[in-house]
Amino acid sequence: xxxxxxxxxxxxxxxxxxxxxxxxxxxxxxxxxxxxxxxxxxxxxxxxxxxxxxxxxxxxxxxxxxxxxxxxxxxxxxxxxxxxxxxxxxxxxxxxxxxxxxxxxxxxxxxxxxxxxxxxxxxxxxxxxxxxxxxxxxxxxxxxxxxxxxxxxxxxxxxxxxxxxxxxxxxxxxxxxxxxxxxxxxxxxxxxxxxxxxxxxxxxxxxxxxxxxxxxxxxxxxxxxxxxxxxxxxxxxxxxxxxxxxxxxxxxxxxxxxxxxxxxxxxxxxxxxxxxxxxxxxxxxxxxxxxxxxxxxxxxxxxxxxxxxxxxxxxxxxxxxxxxxxxxxxxxxxxxxxxxxxxxxxxxxxxxxxxxxxxxxxxxxxxxxxxxxxxxxxxxxxxxxxxxxxxxxxxxxxxx
Amino acid sequence: xxxxxxxxxxxxxxxxxxxxxxxxxxxxxxxxxxxxxxxxxxxxxxxxxxxxxxxxxxxxxxxxxxxxxxxxxxxxxxxxxxxxxxxxxxxxxxxxxxxxxxxxxxxxxxxxxxxxxxxxxxxxxxxxxxxxxxxxxxxxxxxxxxxxxxxxxxxxxxxxxxxxxxxxxxxxxxxxxxxxxxxxxxxxxxxxxxxxxxxxxxxxxxxxxxxxxxxxxxxxxxxxxxxxxxxxxxxxxxxxxxxxxxxxxxxxxxxxxxxxxxxxxxxxxxxxxxxxxxxxxxxxxxxxxxxxxxxxxxxxxxxxxxxxxxxxxxxxxxxxxxxxxxxxxxxxxxxxxxxxxxxxxxxxxxxxxxxxxxxxxxxxxxxxxxxxxxxxxxx
Ligand SMILES: Cc1cc2nc3c(=O)[nH]c(=O)nc-3n(C[C@H](O)[C@H](O)[C@H](O)COP(=O)(O)OP(=O)(O)OC[C@H]3O[C@@H](n4cnc5c(N)ncnc54)[C@H](O)[C@@H]3O)c2cc1C
Numbered sequence: 001x002x003x004x005x006x007x008x009x010x011x012x013x014x015x016x017x018x019x020x021x022x023x024x025x026x027x028x029x030x031x032x033x034x035x036x037x038x039x040x041x042x043x044x045x046x047x048x049x050x051x052x053x054x055x056x057x058x059x060x061x062x063x064x065x066x067x068x069x070x071x072x073x074x075x076x077x078x079x080x081x082x083x084x085x086x087x088x089x090x091x092x093x094x095x096x097x098x099x100x101x102x103x104x105x106x107x108x109x110x111x112x113x114x115x116x117x118x119x120x121x122x123x124x125x126x127x128x129x130x131x132x133x134x135x136x137x138x139x140x141x142x143x144x145x146x147x148x149x150x151x152x153x154x155x156x157x158x159x160x161x162x163x164x165x166x167x168x169x170x171x172x173x174x175x176x177x178x179x180x181x182x183x184x185x186x187x188x189x190x191x192x193x194x195x196x197x198x199x200x201x202x203x204x205x206x207x208x209x210x211x212x213x214x215x216x217x218x219x220x221x222x223x224x225x226x227x228x229x230x231x232x233x234x235x236x237x238x239x240x241x242x243x244x245x246x247x248x249x250x251x252x253x254x255x256x257x258x259x260x261x262x263x264x265x266x267x268x269x270x271x272x273x274x275x276x277x278x279x280x281x282x283x284x285x286x287x288x289x290x291x292x293x294x295x296x297x298x299x300x301x302x303x304x305x306x307x308x309x310x311x312x313x314x315x316x317x318x319x320x321x322x323x324x325x326x327x328x329x330x331x332x333x334x335x336x337x338x339x340x341x342x343x344x345x346x347x348x349x350x351x352x353x354x355x356x357x358x359x360x361x362x363x364x365x366x367x368x369x370x371x372x373x374x375x376x377x378x379x380x381x382x383x384x385x386x387x388x389x390x391x392x393x394x395x396x397x398x399x400x
Numbered sequence: 401x402x403x404x405x406x407x408x409x410x411x412x413x414x415x416x417x418x419x420x421x422x423x424x425x426x427x428x429x430x431x432x433x434x435x436x437x438x439x440x441x442x443x444x445x446x447x448x449x450x451x452x453x454x455x456x457x458x459x460x461x462x463x464x465x466x467x468x469x470x471x472x473x474x475x476x477x478x479x480x481x482x483x484x485x486x487x488x489x490x491x492x493x494x495x496x497x498x499x500x501x502x503x504x505x506x507x508x509x510x511x512x513x514x515x516x517x518x519x520x521x522x523x524x525x526x527x528x529x530x531x532x533x534x535x536x537x538x539x540x541x542x543x544x545x546x547x548x549x550x551x552x553x554x555x556x557x558x559x560x561x562x563x564x565x566x567x568x569x570x571x572x573x574x575x576x577x578x579x580x581x582x583x584x585x586x587x588x589x590x591x592x593x594x595x596x597x598x599x600x601x602x603x604x605x606x607x608x609x610x611x612x613x614x615x616x617x618x619x620x621x622x623x624x625x626x627x628x629x630x631x632x633x634x635x636x637x638x639x640x641x642x643x644x645x646x647x648x649x650x651x652x653x654x655x656x657x658x659x660x661x662x663x664x665x666x667x668x669x670x671x672x673x674x675x676x677x678x679x680x681x682x683x684x685x686x687x688x689x690x691x692x693x694x695x696x697x698x699x700x701x702x703x704x705x706x707x708x709x710x711x712x713x714x715x716x717x718x719x720x721x722x723x724x725x726x727x728x729x730x731x732x733x734x735x736x737x738x739x740x741x742x743x744x745x746x747x748x749x750x751x752x753x754x755x756x757x758x759x760x761x762x763x764x765x766x767x768x769x770x771x772x773x774x775x776x777x778x779x
Binding site for chain 2: 270273274279284285286292293295296297299300301303304305307308310311314315318320325328331332385387388389391392393395396397398399400
């Protein structure tokens with residue numbers, strides 16, 4: 001572990017850098033439509049958002065722990081945590097949201113060839129290429145390994161045929177990382193490969209799906225005789241399951257972290273409740289005792305969850321073996337987020353029920369849609385039930 | 401602050417673990433219960449524990465303690481929780497010693513703390529009077545007399561009250577019953593005329609007593625520190641004890657869960673281990689998460705005492721509420737997952753279920769602490 005003083009000194013530097021480089025308008029929570037995802041067709045809600053991304057990317061702060069050679073900042077885990085704390089402290093937005101940073105990059109750094117790292121990792125860190133995830137298929141959800149989209153070798157290419165579904169942001173992404181079946185006869189986990197596909201390739205098409213929240217962030221993705229260069233295979237042929245699982249680990253810890261960060265940036269439940277429900281003039285406590293109790297339970301659980309995440313990151317920093325915590329954080333973080341979103345809507349009463357129109361503030365409408373969106377948290381990235389299965393098996397060692 | 405145990409802490413944990421399992425295993429509690437032992441604790445074992453420096457873990461060296469700290473004392477409590485060890489850790493080390501340390505004069509500290517650290521003196525803390533924890537609802541009166549004070553009133557749920565060499569009584573020296581101010585800590589030695597101690601036999605064999613004070617005459621020196629100033633310290637004393645009990649509960653919770661997990665792997669029905677049924681697997685996995693969360697908040701709260709953090713009260717309430725709820729859930733699930741044998745006295749699992757109820761009511765149940773937490777956050 002690095003010296004405390006050195007870390008505090010680092011904190012000072014980071015604080016100064018943020019102060020100087022993060023535009024003032026970037027120091028408030030972003031609405032969903034203000035998120036910056038980068039890519040060839042990147043859109044920015046403002047010039048500030050664009051320069052914030054450019055400055056962060058130049059410093060490697062979009063992917064702080066990645067090596068400098070591939071666009072990262074080469075920070076240690078402790079340093080990255082400090083950067084994150086300082087960012088949250090001033091309420092600065094994440095400069096770039098990216099599946100590439102959250103999921104694909106770490107996996108390419110570990111399993112990719114040098115050429116793949118050079119070609120893809122730097123582009124991810126700079127926000128130049130936007131990625132999407134092609135795992136799920138109509139017949140392969142929780143039982144992902146039963147996937148059937150085929151890739152057949154033909155000369156120095158693979159020819160891909162089949163369909164993916166629930167592909168988040170497929171309509172806006174430049175590339176997709178896919179799980180494909182490369183050996184139909186092998187046992188299901190052993191015939192899968194991990195393939196990178198340029199969405200601009202002939203034969204790739206997408207069709208958006210609308211969510212309960214009214215948003216349409218994901219798509220069906222179709223592949224018809226799509227030719228993919230063989231060098232786009234990550235890891236060994238038919239060895240894609242190992243890569244896929246490593247990526248899922250990143251995805252899960254990420255889903256729980258995003259929720260945690262969202263909670264840190266948002267108005268607290270009690271503050272919302274003070275506004276919508278009010279405190280008793282004499283008692284000084286919330287006028288709805290049962291809601292007050294539920295708010296407190298949620299607050300305490302948020303605290304416990306945050307402390308557990310810190311405990312686990314300290315354990316990792318100290319070199320202790322990882323204890324399969326990702327499943328727990330995915331499970332608990334998402335269930336907690338659902339509870340919190342539900343409470344937010346409940347606290348707002350009638351004002352929590354709006355769908356559109358002037359009778360509701362934009363904030364209220366967003367809150368209601370965020371609640372609906374949160375229902376997906378415990379399904380995407382491996383459902384709550386699947387996480388329970390994993391904990392029971394891998395952590396508790398319960399028999400099959 | 402670090403959640404990762406240092407080498408020294410690991411070694412304290414090992415010492416406490418082997419001491420608890422060798423000298424104070426659950427069979428010890430059973431013997432005390434079944435023989436209707438008058439003391440309800442093994443004094444020899446307590447002194448041996450003190451010899452290891454564990455009784456005085458949170459007492460400064462100047463007053464005979466080993467000054468290890470709360471992160472360390474927490475480990476000891478955790479191990480004692482695992483074996484349901486009957487010790488005066490809560491009454492004497494967490495409550496009384498802290499009251500003396502925070503409110504007492506130097507002379508009082510020098511007189512009272514060293515024998516506690518040596519395991520020679522059990523001092524109980526007499527606070528509650530009603531059906532549940534209510535630290536401000538104090539009607540036991542302390543009135544000034546010509547030569548000193550007169551104490552009148554009744555206390556309930558006084559942990560280790562029946563074996564205490566002395567009691568520290570939270571008494572009202574001014575104000576109406578619910579007033580936050582006007583409270584005083586007074587020291588009442590065992591055998592003082594007018595004091596009636598009645599042992600109360602609790603469901604989990606935890607030691608407690610009801611204590612009556614009928615016009616008890618006390619010298620001026622019985623007051624810990626200054627009259628009417630107990631309020632300044634009461635919350636801190638209670639919060640340290642609440643966190644300590646949460647650590648004890650954490651140990652008991654883990655023990656219950658580990659025993660249950662082992663049972664899920666060995667007990668066979670329908671030709672397979674019952675732990676292969678998804679209906680039980682999911683419940684066990686959910687408990688695992690609750691326990692991990694409990695561990696984190698308890699560890700952080702212990703460190704908050706050591707670091708004198710300003711959010712101590714909040715953390716104490718969060719830790720006590722969370723440990724209580726987890727303990728209740730885990731023990732209830734554990735009994736259910738054991739089937740018929742789970743509800744017998746032969747198996748230890750049920751003893752943890754009983755302990756959970758008593759810990760729940762000690763120094764505030766989870767509803768009490770959620771209410772307090774909300775007040776502290778201003779809603
Ligand atoms: C908002 C959102 C975004 C997504 N984005 C992407 C993406 O970008 N790329 C991608 O590839 N996928 C994505 N997904 C897909 C997601 O990974 C799947 O939805 C998920 O794996 C569940 O699969 P399923 O929907 O087929 O449900 P099913 O697997 O059919 O599950 C139905 C129910 O059965 C339960 N169940 C299934 N198996 C078991 C079992 N063994 N034990 C107990 N219960 C079980 C599940 O928990 C669930 O409650 C996204 C999903 C959502 C909701």
